Amino acid sequence: xxQLVETGGGLVQPGRSLxxxxxxxGFTFNNYWMSWTxxxxxxxLEWVASITNSGGSTYYPDSVKGRFTISRDNAQNTLYxxxxxxxxxxxxxxxxxxxxxxxxxxxWGQGASVTVSS
Amino acid sequence: NIVLTQSPASLAVILGQKATISxxxxxxxxxxGINLMHWxxxxxxxxxxxxxxxxxxxxxxxxxxxxxxxxxxNFTLTIEPVExxxxxxxxxxQGLTFPLTFGSGTKxxxx
Numbered sequence: 001x002x003q004l005v006e007t008g009g010g011l012v013q014p015g016r017s018l019x020x021x022x023x024x025x026g027f028t029f030n031n032y033w034m035s036w037t038x039x040x041x042x043x044x045l046e047w048v049a050s051i052t053n054s055g056g057s058t059y060y061p062d063s064v065k066g067r068f069t070i071s072r073d074n075a076q077n078t079l080y081x082x083x084x085x086x087x088x089x090x091x092x093x094x095x096x097x098x099x100x101x102x103x104x105x106x107x108w109g110q111g112a113s114v115t116v117s118s
Numbered sequence: 119n120i121v122l123t124q125s126p127a128s129l130a131v132i133l134g135q136k137a138t139i140s141x142x143x144x145x146x147x148x149x150x151g152i153n154l155m156h157w158x159x160x161x162x163x164x165x166x167x168x169x170x171x172x173x174x175x176x177x178x179x180x181x182x183x184x185x186x187x188x189x190x191x192n193f194t195l196t197i198e199p200v201e202x203x204x205x206x207x208x209x210x211x212q213g214l215t216f217p218l219t220f221g222s223g224t225k226x227x228x229x
Contacts, residue, residue: 035218044209044220044221044222044223045158045160045166045209045211045220045223046220047211047217047218047219047220050216050218059216059217060217061216061217062217095165095166100171102149102152102154102156102171102172102213103154103213103214103218104154104156104168104171104172104211104213105156105158105166105168105211106168106171106177108165108166108167109165110165111165
C-alpha cells in the first residue's frame with residue numbers, strides 16, 4: 001500500500017523558516033517524481049514544487065520561487081520542503097504527492113499544517 | 119501559465135440524477151494526442167483523491183458513474199447517477215506543463 005507521511009508542520013513567525021518531511025513507503029520511491037501541493041484554509045489547491053526522480057531538476061511557481069526548496073533523499077525514501085522567508089499567505093495544509101505520467105498526483109499524504117503568524 | 123476556469127462554483131443535484139462540472143483551459147493541454155487533464159475529489163475533512171486522469175481514464179477503484187470528456191478545450195466531469203457519498207469538492211488540474219495549475223473547485227451538494 002502506498003503511504004506518504006508528512007511531518008514538520010507547526011506555527012512559525014513571519015520571516016522565519018520551516019522544513020517539512022515526507023516519508024514514502026509501499027512503492028519504489030526513486031522511480032517517481034514527487035511534489036508538494038498546498039491548500040489554504042477554506043481555499044482550493046495550489047501546486048508548490050516538484051522534483052524529478054533523481055533530484056536533478058526542480059520546479060516552482062512564482063509564488064514560492066526563491067523562498068522554497070524541494071529536495072529528496074532516495075536512500076531514506078524521504079521528500080523535503082525547506083520553506084524560508086515565510087509569509088502569512090503561506091498558511092496552509094501542505095500535501096506530499098506522488099507524480100505519475102502526465103503529472104497526475106496519484107497519491108497524497110494526510111497533510112502537514114503550517115501556520116505563519118506572529 | 120495555463121488557466122483553468124471551472125464552473126459552476128457549487129452545484130446541488132437530486133439523488134440519482136446527473137451532475138456535470140466544467141473546466142475550460144486557456145490553451146491546449148494535449149501532448150502526443152492525450153489531453154493531460156485530471157480530476158480530483160475532496161470529501162469534507164479529507165485529503166484529495168484522483169478520480170480521472172488523462173481526460174477520461176478512471177483511477178483504480180473509481181466506479182463507472184464517473185466519466186470525463188472534452189470538447190474544444192472544455193473538459194467535463196460527469197457523475198451519473200449521483201449518490202449521497204459523492205458530496206465533495208471537485209478540482210480539475212492540467213498536467214501539460216509547469217506551473218501545474220488547478221481549477222478553483224466545484225462543490226457538489228445533494229438537493
